Amino acid sequence: MATRTVGGRYQLVRRIGVGGMSEVWHGHDEVLDRPVAIKVLAPGHTTPVDVVRAEARSAARLAHPNVAGVHDFGTSAEQPFIVMELVEGRTLGEHLRAGALDWRIAVRICAEVAAALAAAHGENVVHRDIKPGNIMLTPSGAKVLDFGIAATVGAADDDPDGPVMGTPAYVAPERFAGHPATPATDMFAVGTLLYQCLSGRLPWLRATPTELVHAECHDDPDPLPEIDGLPGEVLDLCSRCLAKDPAERPTAMMAALLLAEAVDARVYVPMSLMEPLPPSPRWIDEPTGRHRA
Known part of the structure; x- marks a missing residue:
């Protein structure tokens, strides 16, 4: 059977994932001669082109090492498709089938997820479906996948009378009360994810x-x-992420930096998100140069 091609250049080699309304294929970009992931609508489903284009644009704005990149958008036979970075590895969900992770690994993964979300929130994008199945573990670190139901911060749901977007176990309480998605929405999911990994x-x-x-x-x-050796600040962060009141949850950047520090890891946070450091409570004696409290 002939290999299906979309956009005049992307071969669909084999299907590697199926979601509620879409399929993800391992593809090949014939122009740049490289492997890619291609997201297409599943048979029997239709979605307006502008909706899929908005998804692609949301994800394409996020240039971050812990976010799967978007390369292209197009239509084939009037059906939209998105071309993405092909991320090799296993999902966090697959790893969790064997039970809890070592706390150092769990904290590092969640630090990288939080760093990815900090970049998204900085672009006014909320993921809305952070869960183990949407996080790929690769040799270079965690990658957040599928901004397919991402939304602009504070935007109303597409169908206010329809179901809440996301996976119920990771959806923040305020969303069930009809409130729009905000960065705090994603942070509740991070708290759930951290708890589950631990x-x-x-x-x-x-x-x-x-x-x-x-x-x-x-x-x-x-x-x-x-959990032997788990720092108290990690427990505190997990608890605050799971707070019922969104205002009590930490920001993604705060979570990324705290979790990374707990395991002596590095995460990438865009400089545009960094706030000026507060004045130091210490000063230096002159001319000795000694630090004093």
């Missing part, structure tokens, strides 16, 4: 999705188990 389970365990949503909105998360 413990191997979700913060709330309930029998049905309805009970789970009720627990997220009204109950405290179950206490994390004792």
